[in-house]
Amino acid sequence: MSGLFSFFRPAPPPALRAATAEDAPALAALHAASFHLPWDTAEFERLLADRLSRGVVATDGPRGEPVGFLLARGVWPETEILSIAVAPRRRGHGIGRQLIDHAFGRLAAEGFTTVFLEVEDGNIAARTLYERTGFREIGRREGYYRTASGVPAAAIAMRRDIA
Numbered sequence: 246m247s248g249l250f251s252f253f254r255p256a257p258p259p260a261l262r263a264a265t266a267e268d269a270p271a272l273a274a275l276h277a278a279s280f281h282l283p284w285d286t287a288e289f290e291r292l293l294a295d296r297l298s299r300g301v302v303a304t305d306g307p308r309g310e311p312v313g314f315l316l317a318r319g320v321w322p323e324t325e326i327l328s329i330a331v332a333p334r335r336r337g338h339g340i341g342r343q344l345i346d347h348a349f350g351r352l353a354a355e356g357f358t359t360v361f362l363e364v365e366d367g368n369i370a371a372r373t374l375y376e377r378t379g380f381r382e383i384g385r386r387e388g389y390y391r392t393a394s395g396v397p398a399a400a401i402a403m404r405r406d407i408a
């Protein structure tokens with residue numbers, strides 16, 4: 246019975262913290278569940294060790310498993326979102342917005358002023374997340390991406406000032 250009850254129990258609110266090298270396998274798993282060209286654990290280890298990178302994770306409680314992450318990289322005072330993903334079963338409950346709020350608070354505290362990103366034209370969930378968190382479109386690059394089925398798709402470049 247306890248298994249049945251735990252199925253209906255709401256997920257705990259996520260805890261947010263800086264990403265560490267130990268998170269690399271979990272971030273690779275989240276990335277693989279979210280993108281058709283996955284980055285492996287070694288790639289996340291490399292990115293997390295890069296002095297120009299800043300990562301945050303959302304976990305199930307303070308010591309729980311990562312259920313989302315945001316990774317940014319750039320030369321102060323400007324940076325760029327390299328990747329953001331939330332576990333498929335946890336989407337639509339505000340974790341993406343909390344990752345952005347938490348990461349940008351940390352970046353602003355370091356004196357970063359501007360965040361850029363590129364998003365695939367047809368990625369409605371991501372475009373809505375970015376528009377609702379204050380990003381504005383600044384450009385468009387036709388045919389920049391290939392979708393999972395190999396069709397060319399435009400990249401929308403966006404910008405948000407955080408200072």
Ligand SMILES: CC(C)(COP(=O)(O)OP(=O)(O)OC[C@H]1O[C@@H](n2cnc3c(N)ncnc32)[C@H](O)[C@@H]1OP(=O)(O)O)[C@@H](O)C(=O)NCCC(=O)NCCS
Binds near residue numbers: 330332368369
């Ligand atoms: C994009 C992504 C990170 C959003 O995370 P999330 O936790 O589901 O987002 P949130 O619940 O915080 O939603 C943020 C806003 O976007 C909207 N939104 C989220 N998913 C949506 C969808 N599928 N369609 C329309 N709007 C959506 C929400 O309504 C919310 O707006 P509101 O606060 O005004 O109500 C998540 O869908 C994901 O991991 N996608 C796969 C990876 C990816 O595409 N990353 C972006 C690459 S550029």
